[in-house]
Amino acid sequence: MQENKIIKLTVRDVRFPTSLEQHGSDAMHTDPDYSVAYVVLETDSDAALKGYGLTFTVGRGTEIVVCAVKALSTLVVGKTLKEIVSDFRGFYRLLSSDGQMRWVGPEKGVIQLATAAILNAVWDLWARVEGKVRNKPLKTNTFECSILLKVVCGKKNRFHTQMLKEGYPAYTTSCAWLGYTDQQLTQLCSEALAQGWTKFKVKVGADLQDDIRRCSLIRKLIGPNNTLMIDANQRWDVNEAITWVTKLAEFHPLWIEEPTCPDDVLGHASISKALAPLGIGVATGEQCHNRVMFKQFLQAAALQFVQIDSCRVGSVNENLAIILMAAKFNVPVCPHAGGVGLCELVQHLILFDYISVSASLNNRMCEYVDHLHEHFESPTIIRNAHYIPPKDPGYSCEMLEESVQKHQYPDGEVWRAIEQQGKQ
Amino acid sequence: MQENKIIKLTVRDVRFPTSLEQHGSDAMHTDPDYSVAYVVLETDSDAALKGYGLTFTVGRGTEIVVCAVKALSTLVVGKTLKEIVSDFRGFYRLLSSDGQMRWVGPEKGVIQLATAAILNAVWDLWARVEGKVRNKPLKTNTFECSILLKVVCGKKNRFHTQMLKEGYPAYTTSCAWLGYTDQQLTQLCSEALAQGWTKFKVKVGADLQDDIRRCSLIRKLIGPNNTLMIDANQRWDVNEAITWVTKLAEFHPLWIEEPTCPDDVLGHASISKALAPLGIGVATGEQCHNRVMFKQFLQAAALQFVQIDSCRVGSVNENLAIILMAAKFNVPVCPHAGGVGLCELVQHLILFDYISVSASLNNRMCEYVDHLHEHFESPTIIRNAHYIPPKDPGYSCEMLEESVQKHQYPDGEVWRAIEQQGKQ
Numbered sequence: 016m017q018e019n020k021i022i023k024l025t026v027r028d029v030r031f032p033t034s035l036e037q038h039g040s041d042a043m044h045t046d047p048d049y050s051v052a053y054v055v056l057e058t059d060s061d062a063a064l065k066g067y068g069l070t071f072t073v074g075r076g077t078e079i080v081v082c083a084v085k086a087l088s089t090l091v092v093g094k095t096l097k098e099i100v101s102d103f104r105g106f107y108r109l110l111s112s113d114g115q116m117r118w119v120g121p122e123k124g125v126i127q128l129a130t131a132a133i134l135n136a137v138w139d140l141w142a143r144v145e146g147k148v149r150n151k152p153l154k155t156n157t158f159e160c161s162i163l164l165k166v167v168c169g170k171k172n173r174f175h176t177q178m179l180k181e182g183y184p185a186y187t188t189s190c191a192w193l194g195y196t197d198q199q200l201t202q203l204c205s206e207a208l209a210q211g212w213t214k215f216k217v218k219v220g221a222d223l224q225d226d227i228r229r230c231s232l233i234r235k236l237i238g239p240n241n242t243l244m245i246d247a248n249q250r251w252d253v254n255e256a257i258t259w260v261t262k263l264a265e266f267h268p269l270w271i272e273e274p275t276c277p278d279d280v281l282g283h284a285s286i287s288k289a290l291a292p293l294g295i296g297v298a299t300g301e302q303c304h305n306r307v308m309f310k311q312f313l314q315a316a317a318l319q320f321v322q323i324d325s326c327r328v329g330s331v332n333e334n335l336a337i338i339l340m341a342a343k344f345n346v347p348v349c350p351h352a353g354g355v356g357l358c359e360l361v362q363h364l365i366l367f368d369y370i371s372v373s374a375s376l377n378n379r380m381c382e383y384v385d386h387l388h389e390h391f392e393s394p395t396i397i398r399n400a401h402y403i404p405p406k407d408p409g410y411s412c413e414m415l416e417e418s419v420q421k422h423q424y425p426d427g428e429v430w431r432a433i434e435q436q437g438k439q
Numbered sequence: 440m441q442e443n444k445i446i447k448l449t450v451r452d453v454r455f456p457t458s459l460e461q462h463g464s465d466a467m468h469t470d471p472d473y474s475v476a477y478v479v480l481e482t483d484s485d486a487a488l489k490g491y492g493l494t495f496t497v498g499r500g501t502e503i504v505v506c507a508v509k510a511l512s513t514l515v516v517g518k519t520l521k522e523i524v525s526d527f528r529g530f531y532r533l534l535s536s537d538g539q540m541r542w543v544g545p546e547k548g549v550i551q552l553a554t555a556a557i558l559n560a561v562w563d564l565w566a567r568v569e570g571k572v573r574n575k576p577l578k579t580n581t582f583e584c585s586i587l588l589k590v591v592c593g594k595k596n597r598f599h600t601q602m603l604k605e606g607y608p609a610y611t612t613s614c615a616w617l618g619y620t621d622q623q624l625t626q627l628c629s630e631a632l633a634q635g636w637t638k639f640k641v642k643v644g645a646d647l648q649d650d651i652r653r654c655s656l657i658r659k660l661i662g663p664n665n666t667l668m669i670d671a672n673q674r675w676d677v678n679e680a681i682t683w684v685t686k687l688a689e690f691h692p693l694w695i696e697e698p699t700c701p702d703d704v705l706g707h708a709s710i711s712k713a714l715a716p717l718g719i720g721v722a723t724g725e726q727c728h729n730r731v732m733f734k735q736f737l738q739a740a741a742l743q744f745v746q747i748d749s750c751r752v753g754s755v756n757e758n759l760a761i762i763l764m765a766a767k768f769n770v771p772v773c774p775h776a777g778g779v780g781l782c783e784l785v786q787h788l789i790l791f792d793y794i795s796v797s798a799s800l801n802n803r804m805c806e807y808v809d810h811l812h813e814h815f816e817s818p819t820i821i822r823n824a825h826y827i828p829p830k831d832p833g834y835s836c837e838m839l840e841e842s843v844q845k846h847q848y849p850d851g852e853v854w855r856a857i858e859q860q861g862k863q
Contacts, residue, residue, distance in 0.1 A: 045538045074539035075510060079549060082506040086499060114469045115498035121673075121701070121726065124548020125503060249545075277545070278731040280704060281738050302545065307702040311735075314705050 019064065019096035019144055023057040026084040026132070028077045029414070030424040031355060031387055032433060037194030038386055039073070039354070042220035042250040045194070048074035049355040049387060052081050052129065053419060054136045058096070066140025067413040070132035070326040071354040076125075077424065083129035086116060091133055100141055107332045110134070123304040127329065134330030135360065139410035142166055146408030160366075162408040167331065167367045174370045182401030183365055184376060185383040186214030186244065188353055190233070193218040197232060204236045211399045213241045214380055216272070220247035223259060230266040239267075242380075244298070246272035253282040257289040269378075270298040270320050277302040283317035298322055301351035305329070306336045313344040320378070322351040325360035331410075338368050347377065353384030358395045359411040362402045390418035443488065443520035443568055447481040450508040450556070452501045453838070454848040455779060455811055456857060461618030462810055463497070463778070466644035466674035469618070472498035473779040473811060476505050476553065477843060478560045482520070490564025491837040494556035494750040495778040500549075501848065507553035510540060515557055524565055531756045534558070547728040551753065558754030559784065563834035566590055570832030584790075586832040591755065591791045598794045606825025607789055608800060609807040610638030610668065612777055614657070617642040621656060628660045635823040637665045638804055640696070644671035647683060654690040663691075666804075668722070670696035677706040681713045693802075694722040694744050701726040707741035722746055725775035729753070730760045737768040744802070746775040749784035755834075758788050766796050777808030782819045783835040786826045814842035 033039050034046035050073060056066035072080055090109055099106045110130050111122050120126040146162035160175065168175065190203040204215065217233055219226040226245075234243060245268045251259060256274035271290065274297060275282050287297045296319030303309055305328050312318045321341040323334050341348050348368050350361040358381075365381045373379065381402055388394035391414055393407040405411050421427050425434070457463050458470035474497060480490035496504060514533055523530045534554050535546050544550040570586035583595075583603055592599065614627040628639065641657055643650040650669075658667060669692045675683060680698035695714065698721060699706050711721045720743030727733055729752050736742045745765040747758050765772050772792050774785040782805075789805045797803065805826055812818035815838055817831040829835050845851050849858070 043536070043538070044542065047539060047542075072539075073542045075537065076507075076540040076543040076550070079503060079507045079510055079543055083500075083503045083549065086503055112467070113499065114467070115471060115496075116500040118468065118471075118497045119500040119503055119549050119552060123702075123728065124550060125507065125543050126500070126548060128543060276731045278547070278729065278735070280735050282731075304547065305702065307700045307706075311702070311704055 017060050017144070019140070020059045021056050021092055021094055021096065022059050024084075024088040024092050024133070025055045026081050026088070027053045027419060028081045028424045029053050029419050029422045030074060030077060030430070031422055032429065033386065034074070037192060040192045040194035041218045041246065041248040042193060043248040044073055046074075050074050050077045050424070051355055052077055052084055052132050053414060054084060054132045056091070056136045056140055058140065060144070064140065064143050066136040066143065068132050068134070068136025068139055068410070069356050069412050069414075070128040070135070071357055072128070073354075079125050080128050080132070083125050084132055087126075087129055087133055091137075096137070096140060096144060099137060103332060107134070107329060111329060122307075122329070127304055128326060131326045131328065131330050134332060135325065135410055135412065138163060138331045139412065142409045161363065161405040161411070163363050163410050164366055164370070164404065167335070167363070168371045172370060174374055178366055178370060178404050182398055182403045183362070183369060184214070184380045185397060185400050185402050186216060186242065186380045187212050187383055187385070187400075188216040188246075189383075189385045190215055191217040191229065193221060197229070200229065200232065201236065204233055208237065213400060214244070215241065216244040216246055216382070218248065219245045219263065220250035220259070223262060226259075226263060230263055230268075234266045243268050244270050244272060247274050249273045249276055249302070251275050253279065253285055256286050260290055260295060261293065264293045264295060268295055270296040272298040272322070273301070278308075280308075280311040280315050280317050283312065284315045287317055287319060296320055298349065300324060301327060303327065306333050306340070309337045309340060313340055313346060319346060321346050321348045323348055323361065323364060324351045325357055325364060331364070334364050335367075338364070338372055342372050347375075347379045348373070349379055350381045352382040353386070355387040356391070356412045358383055358388070359391055359393070362395060362405060363410060365402075366404055390414050441484050441568070443564070444483045445480050445516055445518055445520065446483050448508075448512040448516050448557070449479045449481075450505050450512070451477045451843060452505045452848045453477050453843050453846045454498060454501060454854070455846055456853065457810065458498070461616060464616045464618035465642045465670065465672040466617060467672040468497055470498075474498050474501045474848070475779055476501055476508055476556050477838060478508060478556045480515070480560045480564055482564065484568070488564065488567050490560040490567065491833070492556050492558065492560025492563055493780050493836050493838075494552045494559070495781055496552070497778075503549050504552050504556070507549050508556055511550075511553055511557055515561075520561070520564060520568060523561060527756060531558070531753060535753060546731075546753070551728055552750060555750045555752065555754050558756060559749065559834055559836065562587060562755045563836065566833045583830070585787060585829040585835070587787050587834050588790055588794070588828065591759070591787070592795045596794060598798055602790055602794065602828050606822055606827045607786070607793060608638070608804045609821060609824050609826050610640060610666065610804045611636050611807055611809070611824070612640040612670075613807075613809045614639055615641040615653065617645060621653070624653065624656065625660065628657055632661065637824060638668070639665065640668040640670055640806070642672065643669045643687065644674035644683070647686060650683075650687060654687055654692075658690045667692050668694050668696060671698050673697045673700055673726070675699050677703065677709055680710050684714055684719060685717065688717045688719060692719055694720045696722040696746070697725070702732075704732075704735040704739050704741050707736065708739045711741055711743060720744055722773065724748060725751060727751065730757050730764070733761045733764060737764055737770060743770060745770050745772045747772055747785065747788060748775045749781055749788060755788065759791075762788070762792050762796055771799075771802045772797070773803055774805045776806040777810070779811040780815070780836045780838075782807055782812070783815055783817070786819055786829060787834060789826075790828055814838050
């Protein structure tokens with residue numbers, strides 16, 4: 016391939032005012048404004064190829080991630096794609112182990128989110144270069160699927176063929192955010208059932224009586240055979256989690272997600288042990304900051320569902336390691352998605368898991384939330400509650416330039432209008 | 440007390456070019472420039488009282504912490520000290536659990552370092568307010584010790600009297616940075632012995648033969664009865680750590696510090712178990728990002744020495760919790776210090792541990808590094824290899840304004856001069 020030297024990195028703070036309508040609200044994040052630090056890599060290639068990447072945030076603090084991306088950019092600009100992918104481990108370590116910057120991580124928090132944004136863009140660029148052409152569906156590609164998938168999966172197999180036909184099973188979190196009224200919940204749930212959804216997640220953890228009422232309502236709506244999951248977003252202590260979830264056991268949730276502090280590995284192990292007799296598993300991962308933490312959770316039998324995230328850890332590189340560890344421990348991977356761009360990104364990873372690693376759909380599904388897809392060049396395609404494999408080259412997170420400009424914080428027109436309203 | 444409303448927060452990026460002489464070099468941080476994000480809180484009090492706080496970094500990346508401090512400052516400015524300290528838990532949670540900003544942590548990495556800088560300044564302010572007068576030693580204070588210690592320790596006791604007389608035992612890391620030559624090491628070690636030092640730490644982990652030569656040299660210099668510790672700064676995998684340290688066992692180190700990735704709780708447990716028969720303990724903590732992670736290490740018997748850090752976790756608040764947990768698990772606390780300002784800060788915490796919690800000096804000592812103290816208004820006082828309790832009111836990290844201005848990055852005169860030299 017061409018050298019494809021990266022000659023420029025730009026990063027922008029893009030925020031969507033989702034808190035205005037309580038989309039995404041949960042027990043710990045009561046007013047999220049879904050946001051991204053959005054990275055574009057420019058190259059010196061003949062075709063002026065670019066790489067697009069992002070990391071997800073929920074509003075305030077995005078500017079800190081943007082600052083971190085700028086700090087890391089000096090390690091990226093000037094490198095060629097060829098030298099990066101010929102020693103991708105070395106490049107990963109260069110970003111994560113800079114002798115000075117690693118102190119403010121290492122491999123966690125802001126600096127890890129920034130690393131993810133950059134590496135997501137590098138993977139996108141690599142896939143586009145492999146695909147050669149930009150912004151055109153690859154109609155003649157024998158893999159019949161996104162070039163990113165081809166890069167990670169290698170040869171086509173029967174699981175790949177099955178995915179093209181049926182898609183990967185999804186569940187929806189769109190019906191039951193914590194801030195929604197019972198009426199909203201009923202309406203959204205009924206609509207989702209009509210669209211073919213069979214797996215539903217409910218936010219819990221703020222008030223037990225509310226949770227009982229909401230879980231009862233949704234279980235009645237979806238019936239006994241559909242799947243229900245509950246998600247506390249870290250709200251509880253260990254014992255509180257066990258007591259609380261025991262009281263929701265009658266609604267037969269498949270898992271309790273993020274029952275307590277994401278760093279409390281042994282706490283999750285205690286919760287797992289206590290809830291196992293009730294047939295309820297523990298799911299976590301969206302705030303698990305690197306492969307080493309996932310290793311702790313797997314070794315301690317502290318989770319029964321591995322929720323990888325496309326932006327929390329170091330991009331595809333680190334997620335491949337986590338997917339392989341999960342397979343070794345025989346624990347299903349059920350990705351975290353939603354927010355903005357997370358569905359677009361993580362679909363590639365879970366398809367890789369199925370096609371090349373697990374070859375199983377048992378207890379496996381990928382989260383889906385129906386917000387903000389309209390801002391992407393190649394939005395996710397859901398058919399009959401399944402993710403349809405993307406065909407455009409790349410990592411699917413190129414945003415519409417118009418959307419980016421409108422939502423840039425604080426100067427985009429959306430935010431200027433909100434500021435104006437605040438003043439009135 | 441007065442309300443003492445916080446009316447302004449300033450934060451500056453202050454860096455010392457320590458990498459020029461290899462001070463602070465270790466197996467993972469080969470070129471640290473000791474730095475701080477330096478916070479000053481201004482109040483509306485009659486006496487124009489200020490609070491001074493900092494968080495420690497090693498150069499690049501400090502600007503990200505500065506950005507995070509600015510983001511958090513909106514939660515601090517406008518609050519009165521009275522309302523903060525009357526519900527300090529609430530204030531701590533306000534900083535660490537902001538519904539939007541917690542996503543980029545939570546309680547880890549950049550945002551946690553920024554939280555520490557701010558809270559260190561709040562504790563400093565509180566102690567100064569309690570002390571009433573600023574910049575004058577409290578000659579008539581019946582506690583005969585810093586007002587910060589009085590705030591946390593409460594009443595004077597015999598352990599406090601003992602500390603005033605003897606001081607708290609320290610060990611030195613100044614003699615054997617990885618980048619020092621054998622000649623430097625020999626000279627520094629001989630000088631330290633002459634000054635009364637009895638406990639020495641050596642950096643290891645880059646090259647086994649080098650380590651054997653260096654440990655052999657220092658053990659010969661200090662003799663069989665003085666204490667030797669070794670520190671790998673996370674360089675190894677788990678099995679590599681066990682093999683490597685086993686080969687250094689003949690030099691009888693008391694502990695191996697940071698043998699592997701700071702997130703690998705169960706890895707540290709394996710190392711602890713393997714090295715116990717050799718009489719070598721595992722020490723870690725300087726990159727352990729919060730109380731919940733320390734809980735994992737204690738519950739898993741993954742360390743035998745708890746190395747608290749004054750800036751990595753959420754200031755005094757979180758360190759008190761860690762000190763109490765360590766006491767419950769009967770594990771000695773041996774603070775991490777050095778860098779810039781860490782000795783000044785952490786001496787207060789280890790004195791609290793002795794005076795009010797552990798009441799034991801068995802296997803306990805506080806790190807000391809003899810760099811950069813000259814930039815502080817109230818530098819640490821070491822007498823016969825012991826920390827002498829500070830008497831000035833506050834948390835001892837007010838810097839000389841002249842030093843701050845000279846070392847501001849990138850515009851201070853020290854950095855402008857280095858840039859000039861680079862161009863020549």
